[in-house]
Amino acid sequence: MSAPDGGAGLDAEAAAHVRAARLERVGRWLLPVAIMLVAIWLWDRVCVWNAIPRYILPRPGAVLDTLVADWPLLFSSLLVTLKITFLGLVLAVVGGVGLAVLFAQSKWVEMSFFPFAIVLQVTPIVAVFPLINIYVDNQTAKLLLCAWIVAFFPILSNTTLGLNSVDRNLTDLFRLNGASRWQELRLLRLPAAMPYFLGGLRIAGGLSLIGAVVAEFVAGAAGQQSGLASRIVEAGYRLNAPRLFAALLLISFAGIVIFLVLTLVSHLLLRRWHESAMRADG
Amino acid sequence: MSAMREDEEGGQPLLSLRCVVKTFSNRVTGVGGVDLALRDGDFLTLLGPSGCGKSTVLRMIAGLLSPTAGSLDWRQGMPDIGFVFQEPTLLPWASVFDNVWLPLRLRGVSRGHAGPAVAQALELVRLSGFEAAVPRELSGGMKMRVSIARALATKPRLLLMDEPFAALDEINRFRLNGDLLDLWREQSLTVVFVTHSVFESVFLSSRIAVMTGRPGRIHREIAVDAPFPRDEAFRTSPPYAALCRDVSHVLGEAMNAAAGDARVRA
Numbered sequence: 001m002s003a004p005d006g007g008a009g010l011d012a013e014a015a016a017h018v019r020a021a022r023l024e025r026v027g028r029w030l031l032p033v034a035i036m037l038v039a040i041w042l043w044d045r046v047c048v049w050n051a052i053p054r055y056i057l058p059r060p061g062a063v064l065d066t067l068v069a070d071w072p073l074l075f076s077s078l079l080v081t082l083k084i085t086f087l088g089l090v091l092a093v094v095g096g097v098g099l100a101v102l103f104a105q106s107k108w109v110e111m112s113f114f115p116f117a118i119v120l121q122v123t124p125i126v127a128v129f130p131l132i133n134i135y136v137d138n139q140t141a142k143l144l145l146c147a148w149i150v151a152f153f154p155i156l157s158n159t160t161l162g163l164n165s166v167d168r169n170l171t172d173l174f175r176l177n178g179a180s181r182w183q184e185l186r187l188l189r190l191p192a193a194m195p196y197f198l199g200g201l202r203i204a205g206g207l208s209l210i211g212a213v214v215a216e217f218v219a220g221a222a223g224q225q226s227g228l229a230s231r232i233v234e235a236g237y238r239l240n241a242p243r244l245f246a247a248l249l250l251i252s253f254a255g256i257v258i259f260l261v262l263t264l265v266s267h268l269l270l271r272r273w274h275e276s277a278m279r280a281d282g
Numbered sequence: 283m284s285a286m287r288e289d290e291e292g293g294q295p296l297l298s299l300r301c302v303v304k305t306f307s308n309r310v311t312g313v314g315g316v317d318l319a320l321r322d323g324d325f326l327t328l329l330g331p332s333g334c335g336k337s338t339v340l341r342m343i344a345g346l347l348s349p350t351a352g353s354l355d356w357r358q359g360m361p362d363i364g365f366v367f368q369e370p371t372l373l374p375w376a377s378v379f380d381n382v383w384l385p386l387r388l389r390g391v392s393r394g395h396a397g398p399a400v401a402q403a404l405e406l407v408r409l410s411g412f413e414a415a416v417p418r419e420l421s422g423g424m425k426m427r428v429s430i431a432r433a434l435a436t437k438p439r440l441l442l443m444d445e446p447f448a449a450l451d452e453i454n455r456f457r458l459n460g461d462l463l464d465l466w467r468e469q470s471l472t473v474v475f476v477t478h479s480v481f482e483s484v485f486l487s488s489r490i491a492v493m494t495g496r497p498g499r500i501h502r503e504i505a506v507d508a509p510f511p512r513d514e515a516f517r518t519s520p521p522y523a524a525l526c527r528d529v530s531h532v533l534g535e536a537m538n539a540a541a542g543d544a545r546v547r548a
Binding site for chain 1: 341344345346363365367369371373374375376384385387388389416417418436
């Protein structure tokens with residue numbers, strides 16, 4: 001988009017403003033990419049200058065080569081990790097929203113159970129895992145449980161906050177019109193909680209991935225069903241640094257994609273009405 | 283004083299408030315003994331300073347609060363009520379149509395069946411054609427019109443309005459004042475209107491109840507006998523100025539009396 005009417009109607013200050021805005025738009029993408037490229041180049045140079053062996057620190061090119069060469073192996077592991085992440089997130093949404101709706105029905109329920117949700121959240125999952133390991137047999141179920149414990153809290157706490165932060169006048173309006181509890185929940189509380197829920201969902205997406213990876217680290221590999229974490233552990237034992245980096249790259253990439261997808265979903269759902277999703281004008 | 287004169291000319295008695303008191307949980311008495319009679323076709327304004335309990339009275343009439351003491355007596359049963367808040371209080375995620383449909387929807391009327399009623403309500407506030415817009419795409423005055431349309435969608439007999447135009451600029455406020463009077467006459471509504479503006483109260487009302495604060499009481503009722511319809515010319519006419527002067531005087535008197543009370547109690 002170019003500046004309107006070539007700056008003819010703009011005074012110096014407004015023209016400077018337009019230039020600054022255009023520069024910012026380009027810079028927002030260009031700067032991080034440029035810094036990333038410089039960092040990769042430096043990484044490569046450091047390896048060459050210091051003659052670092054590839055089992056300590058592989059050159060970026062070697063990582064890329066490994067990524068291509070090991071692609072079938074890594075890709076199947078990525079799918080395993082993504083499956084756990086996605087299922088964990090779905091369960092977190094179901095559990096988090098379900099509990100939040102339950103909490104919203106009565107202050108007493110919330111007061112009684114919210115502290116337990118906090119306990120579950122603040123206890124490091126790595127410390128809890130040995131217990132899960134004893135009580136749960138199925139490997140997938142173990143990992144899912146971990147991903148769920150890590151991911152459900154932001155959804156629960158955000159959605160609870162959202163369900164309770166409805167404009168009081170709107171609740172009065174619903175009462176005046178004889179709305180049932182269910183109508184109030186469906187037509188007022190749930191839509192009002194949407195921005196909060198989506199904020200929680202974005203955090204939970206990343207956490208679910210972390211939960212899936214951490215759980216697999218502590219659970220150990222299980223043959224065909226190995227996810228990326230097992231590949232990393234395995235590569236570490238074998239001093240296969242390039243594959244380690246390649247797996248790491250895939251995990252980060254997966255995290256970024258999850259975040260971007262959830263941000264897009266959030267934007268599409270809120271763009272017509274919520275401040276957070278609106279473009280600042282002028 | 284404010285004895286009830288039910289035999290006075292006007293419509294059938296609709297509601298009597300007798301010695302209505304409201305004490306809040308923090309032991310503050312918001313309303314301390316209000317007597318008020320409402321008749322069919324009234325345009326009654328509760329006028330008073332902030333915190334004088336006028337909104338509390340309105341909320342008790344709506345049934346959103348129940349009185350601590352005293353009684354509200356609906357002479358013909360409680361009618362359908364439309365309530366307009368100080369803010370437009372629209373659902374920000376819902377279209378204009380859905381917002382106006384809401385009270386009908388809560389009564390179990392489907393979207394299809396609500397169509398004509400919603401269209402009519404929007405036409406009354408001159409917003410036909412904006413059905414698909416969402417609230418943030420509208421100006422402050424238009425949002426308030428949607429809010430009024432929503433209150434009218436169920437075709438209520440009684441419209442309760444809690445400082446609905448306080449947040450609008452003067453041009454919009456004047457226009458909506460005029461529109462509201464047209465609605466009141468054309469739809470034969472009964473309106474209870476809360477405001478702290480003397481000018482607004484005189485322009486709109488058939489009757490003004492001047493209130494004093496802490497605890498809220500009705501100091502005096504004033505009949506505004508200027509004839510309807512009132513238009514913009516009325517705003518600059520000598521009778522309007524005289525009425526405003528009288529009402530201001532009563533309001534000043536009420537506030538002095540309240541201040542005197544407070545000194546006596548202290």
